[in-house]
Amino acid sequence: MKTITAKQVESFLNEGKVLTIIDVREVDEVTAGKIPGAFNIPLGLLEFRMHELDKTKEYIIVCRSGARSARASEFLEYQGFNVINMTGGMMAWEGKIE
Template identity: 35%
Template sequence: MKQVTVEEFQQLVEGDRDLNILDVRPKDLYDKGHVPGAVHFPLNDIEDNLDELDKNKSYYAICHDGKGSKKATEILTKHGFDVTNVEKGVPDYKGELEK
């Protein structure tokens, strides 16, 4: 499984506004603040919404503590997607969040 630290991820976000970021947390947490450009893609609905993703793109999965994004990365990788897990989670992201 591909992984990056939350610090490495923040550097990527600050350097490239075209990243495909999947925030797999529940909607209420996503709405309270998320990484700039992140799309809400809840863990519980991933397998029902695979057709919304493009297998020709690379994705980064992030959650609250690294556990949900790890599970999301495993599921998406199993289905042939290029996904990198962000270790830890949004609370550890030191950059500015969007609401």
């Protein structure tokens, strides 16, 4: 599984790089704040919503601590998606939130 740090994601966003970020936390967790531009697909719904994703794109997967995003990354990778797990999750995020 490919990984990326929260600091690297923040740097890429600050440089203006376009990233596709999927936040797999529950809806109530996301309302407390998320990485700008990230879209929410709770882990429990991922299997049912993966048809919304494009296998030609690269996705960065985020959760609170990195554990759920690791599970989501493994699942999506097995399904043929190009994913990167953000280690440390939102607990490691020091950038802007929305």
